[in-house]
């Protein structure tokens with residue numbers, strides 16, 4: 062039995078119910094088995110507690126201030142120098158390099174070929190994770206995913222693992238201090254593999270999962286934020302100018318784009334026992350429950366009768382995030398939410414404590430480098446996608 066939940070309260074309650082189990086990735090076990098998103102109950106809490114140590118504000122601040130700028134500059138430089146590029150390519154290269162740093166895969170952002178190679182593998186991992194929605198021959202997809210995982214293991218995973226294991230040995234012998242360790246998921250897992258009884262296969266799949274979870278959603282949010290800003294800027298040119306100079310305004314725009322175009326438009330769950338929502342809606346044990354984030358994020362009872370319209374200046378009720386439920390909620394809520402979306406906008410917070418988030422920083426870097434829509438070559442929508450995905454989106458850099 063399939064049940065679709067599409068209003069704000071239903072989706073929020075379903076996300077928060079501990080009797081609803083993740084159900085989106087059973088068929089995608091080749092990449093997803095034993096990963097954080099697929100765990101439930103105690104096992105999930107233990108792994109999450111460990112990984113949360115890394116996803117802390119001080120570390121976000123370190124990433125945002127020490128890592129982001131350099132990686133984005135190195136990735137964007139060839140496009141800015143050429144004066145042109147494609148939004149999707151710029152987005153996925155930046156997102157791939159940043160996510161690799163956070164996951165713990167060593168990757169030089171100046172090496173374009175290697176970035177593209179890594180991305181081609183990670184795209185396959187996503188295809189493997191979401192295989193239940195695939196219209197292709199599933200065994201063929203699985204065989205391609207297996208090949209991508211094998212070559213990734215040899216060319217990226219093992220060299221990064223060896224370097225981290227050497228550092229951990231140096232830590233154990235007192236040669237270096239904990240501060241000298243890379244601040245990434247891979248190092249954290251290796252350092253705690255024994256206490257959490259994580260075997261090598263699980264660590265490997267967790268890294269594959271992180272790479273796809275971070276890269277795909279960051280790139281998607283980047284493209285939508287820029288596209289929405291360009292469209293809004295046609296009627297509101299002063300706002301586009303403001304975005305070229307003001308990072309906090311870009312963050313506000315990013316939150317609005319994320320609300321309207323969530324990177325993962327649905328979440329799937331199955332009740333482990335009958336669950337009754339507060340208005341009496343019954344979710345029977347074993348049902349296939351679809352949480353529709355696009356519809357929940359446009360619920361007029363929360364966002365008013367302009368809920369469907371892009372408006373970066375909109376007011377939202379207290380206690381409601383500007384990005385709606387695009388980062389999920391409850392126990393599986395996105396660990397990368399503050400990293401990508403920054404801290405919620407609060408004008409009373411001192412500037413030095415502000416975090417604007419990866420996506421806003423990427424968008425701001427593009428706009429402040431003079432990035433603009435190529436009016437002679439309009440973007441082309443992907444004809445094979447029901448959603449707003451672009452197969453090309455030419456941009457120019459006008460200095």
Ligand code: HEM
Pocket residue numbers: 083097098099109160163164271274275276278279282319323324325328329386387388389390392393394395396397398400401420
């Ligand atoms: C705009 C960017 C992003 C969006 C919209 C997004 C969205 C989401 C959503 C909706 C979930 C919950 C899925 C569910 O409950 O079924 C989730 C979970 C997760 N996300 Fe993100 N994500 C983003 C960026 C990132 C980044 C940058 C990382 C890491 C580098 C990341 C890592 C994760 C992980 C590890 C989980 C699983 C958490 C758990 O199961 O406890 N995400 N994300």
